[in-house]
Amino acid sequence: MKRRVVITGMGVITPLGKTVDELYESQLAGHSGIGPIRHFDASQFPTKFAAQVKDFKLADHVPNPERWRAAGANSRFAAAAACQTLGDAGLLGDTRANRDRFGIYVGAGEGIHDFHNFFSLVARNFDPDRRKVNTAGFAAGGLKDFHPAEEFEQELHTTTGHLGAYFDLRGPNYTCLTACAASSQAIGEAACQIRHGDADLMLAGGAHSMIHPLGVTGFNRLTALSTRNDAPEKASRPFDKDRDGFVLGEGAGMVILEELEHAKKRGANIYAELAGYGTTADAFAVTDSHEAGRGAIACIEMALRDSGLPASAIGYINAHGTSTQVNDRVETLAIKKVFGDGAYQIPISSSKSMLGHLIAAAGAVELIISIVAMRRGILPPTINYETPDPDCDLDYIPNVAREKKVCHVLSNSFGFGGQNISLIASEFN
Amino acid sequence: MAATSRRAVLTGIGVLSAIGQDNAAFWQALQAGRSGIRSIQAFDTSTLPVRIAGEVRPFDARYYVEKSQRKSLLIMARTIQLGVAASKLALDDSGVDKTKLDPKRFGVEFGAGLIATELDELADAALLSANCLPGQVDLERWGSASMEAIPPKWMLKYLPNMPACHVSIFHDAQGPNNSITENDVAGLLAMGEAFRILARDQADFFIAGGAESRINPLSMVRQCLFDALSRRNEHPEKACRPFDRNRDGFVLGEGGGVFVMEELEHACRRGARIYAEIIGFGSAFDATVNPRVANPKAPAGESGLARAIRAALGEAEIGPEEIDHVNAHGLSSVSSDAWEARGLQAVFGACRQPVPVFAAKSYFGNLGAGGSTTELAASIFALQNGFVPRTLNYDQPDPACPLAVVAREPKPIRTPYVLKVSFTQMGQCAAVVVRKWE
Numbered sequence: 072m073k074r075r076v077v078i079t080g081m082g083v084i085t086p087l088g089k090t091v092d093e094l095y096e097s098q099l100a101g102h103s104g105i106g107p108i109r110h111f112d113a114s115q116f117p118t119k120f121a122a123q124v125k126d127f128k129l130a131d132h133v134p135n136p137e138r139w140r141a142a143g144a145n146s147r148f149a150a151a152a153a154c155q156t157l158g159d160a161g162l163l164g165d166t167r168a169n170r171d172r173f174g175i176y177v178g179a180g181e182g183i184h185d186f187h188n189f190f191s192l193v194a195r196n197f198d199p200d201r202r203k204v205n206t207a208g209f210a211a212g213g214l215k216d217f218h219p220a221e222e223f224e225q226e227l228h229t230t231t232g233h234l235g236a237y238f239d240l241r242g243p244n245y246t247c248l249t250a251c252a253a254s255s256q257a258i259g260e261a262a263c264q265i266r267h268g269d270a271d272l273m274l275a276g277g278a279h280s281m282i283h284p285l286g287v288t289g290f291n292r293l294t295a296l297s298t299r300n301d302a303p304e305k306a307s308r309p310f311d312k313d314r315d316g317f318v319l320g321e322g323a324g325m326v327i328l329e330e331l332e333h334a335k336k337r338g339a340n341i342y343a344e345l346a347g348y349g350t351t352a353d354a355f356a357v358t359d360s361h362e363a364g365r366g367a368i369a370c371i372e373m374a375l376r377d378s379g380l381p382a383s384a385i386g387y388i389n390a391h392g393t394s395t396q397v398n399d400r401v402e403t404l405a406i407k408k409v410f411g412d413g414a415y416q417i418p419i420s421s422s423k424s425m426l427g428h429l430i431a432a433a434g435a436v437e438l439i440i441s442i443v444a445m446r447r448g449i450l451p452p453t454i455n456y457e458t459p460d461p462d463c464d465l466d467y468i469p470n471v472a473r474e475k476k477v478c479h480v481l482s483n484s485f486g487f488g489g490q491n492i493s494l495i496a497s498e499f500n
Numbered sequence: 501m502a503a504t505s506r507r508a509v510l511t512g513i514g515v516l517s518a519i520g521q522d523n524a525a526f527w528q529a530l531q532a533g534r535s536g537i538r539s540i541q542a543f544d545t546s547t548l549p550v551r552i553a554g555e556v557r558p559f560d561a562r563y564y565v566e567k568s569q570r571k572s573l574l575i576m577a578r579t580i581q582l583g584v585a586a587s588k589l590a591l592d593d594s595g596v597d598k599t600k601l602d603p604k605r606f607g608v609e610f611g612a613g614l615i616a617t618e619l620d621e622l623a624d625a626a627l628l629s630a631n632c633l634p635g636q637v638d639l640e641r642w643g644s645a646s647m648e649a650i651p652p653k654w655m656l657k658y659l660p661n662m663p664a665c666h667v668s669i670f671h672d673a674q675g676p677n678n679s680i681t682e683n684d685v686a687g688l689l690a691m692g693e694a695f696r697i698l699a700r701d702q703a704d705f706f707i708a709g710g711a712e713s714r715i716n717p718l719s720m721v722r723q724c725l726f727d728a729l730s731r732r733n734e735h736p737e738k739a740c741r742p743f744d745r746n747r748d749g750f751v752l753g754e755g756g757g758v759f760v761m762e763e764l765e766h767a768c769r770r771g772a773r774i775y776a777e778i779i780g781f782g783s784a785f786d787a788t789v790n791p792r793v794a795n796p797k798a799p800a801g802e803s804g805l806a807r808a809i810r811a812a813l814g815e816a817e818i819g820p821e822e823i824d825h826v827n828a829h830g831l832s833s834v835s836s837d838a839w840e841a842r843g844l845q846a847v848f849g850a851c852r853q854p855v856p857v858f859a860a861k862s863y864f865g866n867l868g869a870g871g872s873t874t875e876l877a878a879s880i881f882a883l884q885n886g887f888v889p890r891t892l893n894y895d896q897p898d899p900a901c902p903l904a905v906v907a908r909e910p911k912p913i914r915t916p917y918v919l920k921v922s923f924t925q926m927g928q929c930a931a932v933v934v935r936k937w938e
Contacts, residue, residue: 115643
């Protein structure tokens with residue numbers, strides 16, 4: 072018999088709230104979480120704004136947070152969201168759950184880069200005659216200046232390692248970093264592990280912050296970010312004709328995935344069923360999506376096939392909707408291709424219009440929003456939708472939340488580098 | 501355990517390491533017991549406490565990329581180039597006609613790590629805003645001047661999902677594509693995931709494996725700060741000595757190991773040469789590998805390594821005595837090797853004959869995300885050739901590692917089953933069982 076997977080816990084740390092309720096209410100109200108960058112002096116950067124998590128102290132979320140002292144924002148957000156999620160699922164400190172069958176799969180970003188020491192060392196050890204950095208000098212300085220513990224916490228496996236150790240989860244422990252698709256991919260593969268029998272419970276999701284000097288620099292150099300500095304809260308405008316790039320966000324989103332019978336047996340509160348998962352690659356270009364959306368189309372189709380649902384069953388789509396020219400056009404194209412004329416009847420919105428782009432954490436947070444919308448029967452809007460784009464002519468729930476009963480929701484995530492992920496969540500009765 | 505009728509076989513192998521840049525050279529070195537660990541040539545290491553590693557030299561990525569696509573090598577760090585090259589070798593070795601593959605059923609699963617930036621390309625930016633106060637970048641000047649001096653595509657050169665991304669573009673692999681970033685165990689987890697995806701019928705053909713290079717100034721500084729490397733600089737070839745009593749830390753290597761993994765019917769239809777079948781996989785977590793990570797309040801339990809092995813053996817439906825040899829993680833670290841030995845003992849301790857253990861890192865060091873799959877390749881060649889190579893530098897047994905290490909001479913293969921294990925120093929563990937194809 073097929074093992075079914077349900078969602079029995081959710082938790083978030085986002086620029087629009089540090090609980091699922093707070094996040095969802097802000098989304099319904101159409102609040103923007105975007106403002107001037109405060110994490111560092113970005114006054115001379117091409118992009119001077121982002122969606123930042125406000126007033127975050129790990130100690131407010133996790134007892135005894137000492138192990139995260141040297142950790143980056145990614146791991147700290149992950150710890151807080153994980154604690155919230157486990158608590159929500161009634162699994163925090165639950166000694167009856169079999170820890171060996173309880174795993175982790177997180178799309179986790181990298182830790183803090185020691186920006187100041189690194190560039191200072193490069194400058195100090197530059198040999199002008201050879202036009203090269205003197206590596207012996209750089210190495211000697213690095214041994215002295217870099218902080219060993221902080222350097223260690225940059226390693227990509229530390230986020231899930233700490234979660235496994237702290238919460239005593241001893242099952243499969245994975246992390247993936249497929250850019251903007253990472254946390255959706257983590258949730259999809261974690262669900263497959265449960266279906267296959269590798270685990271009964273998985274803590275899955277994502278955590279990331281690229282709101283640091285090098286992160287903003289990297290995206291600015293690729294001209295991927297909006298530069299609407301005079302009106303940051305208007306900068307993320309998915310599907311609007313005047314969109315000019317995405318806005319960096321940060322945070323974490325986690326869910327508990329649980330085998331259905333396991334959830335029933337312990338009387339868990341079931342939010343939804345994770346019904347479908349699609350995973351493909353564009354195999355086209357390093358940065359841009361395939362113009363005809365071939366990877367995205369195949370991905371949504373694969374998720375539908377996996378769920379066994381007809382396309383017409385999908386009542387709401389939470390779009391990847393980054394607010395870049397290419398993504399929003401290609402995603403619209405892909406939705407039209409898969410859903411045909413029905414595409415015009417499906418309400419679609421982009422959480423990124425308010426939250427910005429949480430990169431590795433984006434998909435998990437957006438899936439959570441989609442599930443709450445399905446349960447509450449009110450779909451969040453796409454804000455800043457002012458000027459229609461002829462290439463983007465679907466129903467993007469412009470600016471105002473909408474009441475609608477839906478039973479199946481689709482959440483898309485398309486990564487830089489061509490990884491596409493689609494997740495389908497269904498009402499559970 | 502969900503039964504599946506879809507079986508996964510390995511039909512292509514690509515390895516790049518300090519002991520060889522093709523399968524024949526790789527096996528020759530293993531057969532001859534020849535280490536690839538040397539003094540580092542890549543850059544001036546005179547100020548570092550560690551000056552040895554297993555380098556892939558000379559390495560020219562252009563050799564592995566078609567002329568029309570060579571421009572993209574400019575946006576690939578060495579790690580990415582090694583991954584692209586090993587993938588090309590594996591595909592060539594599989595003998596597949598790419599034009600006959602269904603791109604939508606062709607996936608890529610890669611293990612990847614943090615990729616360190618090169619220094620010279622950032623020097624102009626640094627000079628403009630970071631040469632006044634030590635340890636301080638003037639962010640205003642950075643924004644107004646340095647920004648423009650950063651190569652526009654700089655970031656793309658270092659994203660961990662780029663090896664899998666470039667491989668998918670070069671070979672038109674439009675199926676599932678993931679980059680697992682779980683340090684030393686990443687490649688094996690990627691293989692395990694590909695195995696699962698094949699079984700659940702979302703792909704027929706995979707490039708699966710990993711690659712990594714940390715032999716560059718920034719990575720080496722960071723690794724030295726973590727203080728786990730061997731400092732046997734005077735005797736590079738003797739430095740990596742898994743399970744030996746006098747081991748003093750691990751040795752960095754670089755390179756990668758990549759497999760073509762294919763659904764059995766698919767392989768048979770095209771008349772592919774089959775090396776081996778993957779018949780079991782398991783993974784688990786156990787923080788006790790590292791006292792600094794472990795949770796002192798957590799109740800004691802069975803070793804995570806042992807649990808991963810039991811899961812893999814269970815799926816393979818074989819007992820521990822049927823394993824020909826264990827291809828160990830064998831890091832050459834004092835505590836890690838002892839922890840591994842305890843995990844292996846928990847599973848194999850009751851066997852009437854001790855199970856032979858082989859540690860491939862003794863030849864080429866620790867390839868990080870590319871290590872576990874490169875090491876597994878050694879055992880696949882061992883199955884092909886009928887004997888297990890000897891583990892280098894195993895001179896004096898350590899009572900803390902009571903294992904039957906294959907050491908003095910190669911050991912004839914007795915059974916068709918090999919167990920490969922790998923884990924990280926945070927506690928992520930994986931195990932794979934393969935069976936020789938006959």
